[in-house]
Amino acid sequence: MSMPSKWEIAQFWEQGRNRDEFAPHLSLVEPCCFACGWFSECWEEKTPRARWRRARLERAHIVPRSLGGPDTADNLLLLCRPCHEDSPDWADPRQMARWIATRAERPSKEVETFQAWFAAASEAPEFRDAVASVATEQNAQERVMDLLQGLMAQAGTHFAVGTSPGTRVAVLRTAAERIRSWDKHGMSDG
Known part of the structure; x- marks a missing residue:
């Protein structure tokens, strides 16, 4: 059977x-x-x-x-x-x-993922500062999301773990560097 x-x-x-x-x-x-x-x-x-x-x-x-x-x-x-x-x-x-x-209740996978990124952001305050510096620019949200998705596509994963906390921090720090290099007017990649 x-x-x-x-x-x-x-x-x-x-x-x-x-x-x-x-x-x-x-x-x-x-x-x-x-x-x-x-x-x-x-x-x-x-x-x-x-x-x-x-x-x-x-x-x-x-x-x-x-x-x-x-x-x-x-x-x-x-x-x-x-x-x-x-x-x-x-x-x-x-x-x-x-x-x-x-057994204690556990949040959904989406909530856990959000919490993991929130924890990573606390270790990469430069990301918050970089996003704040372009927040009022036209299409800033889309550009930042595209940048993060592109960086995640370049990241490796641990078997049976997925994206590690250290990888999330590295993505945010790299994103901060790239955002800071954007041209303030056209937000072109530098």
């Missing part, structure tokens, strides 16, 4: 009798971690099934396979990576339910 799809697992728990204990944050419309409520990226997929398929959620056993737990929807939850790594590996399903009940 094959492992159930993420959509099949979500559908099972949406109608399951223990939904409140094992999937308190579940909504079939938007994929989220059953334990902490973390929303994966918002995909522009047309159907909930397609959104669940793309969601960055992991199948996690309530009772681990190594302790005799089956690969069935009633023994699988969809968890974000931190929740999956922290969840109990125990033969008694009640321990998983208790763990979920005390």
Whole structure:
């Protein structure tokens, strides 16, 4: 028997009798971690099934396979990576339910990304100053966004991490240097 799809697992728990204990944050419309409520990226997929398929959620056993737990929807939850790594590996399903009940909520991927960039900006005050110096110029917002997107396209990523905090700071510092070099009147790249 094959492992159930993420959509099949979500559908099972949406109608399951223990939904409140094992999937308190579940909504079939938007994929989220059953334990902490973390929303994966918002995909522009047309159907909930397609959104669940793309969601960055992991199948996690309530009772681990190594302790005799089956690969069935009633023994699988969809968890974000931190929740999956922290969840109990125990033969008694009640321990998983208790763990979920005390799990703190986690913000969405978009909020986490915003918080990461906000933290990087605090380490690169020169970026704030550079943006302030051109803020009143025509098309400044578009130019700064284009610059940041271009710099991000040049950045490397860490496997399983994505964009590191240090990379974000480097992008902002480089952007500050480039913004300062723009011609004040035409805002042309220098």
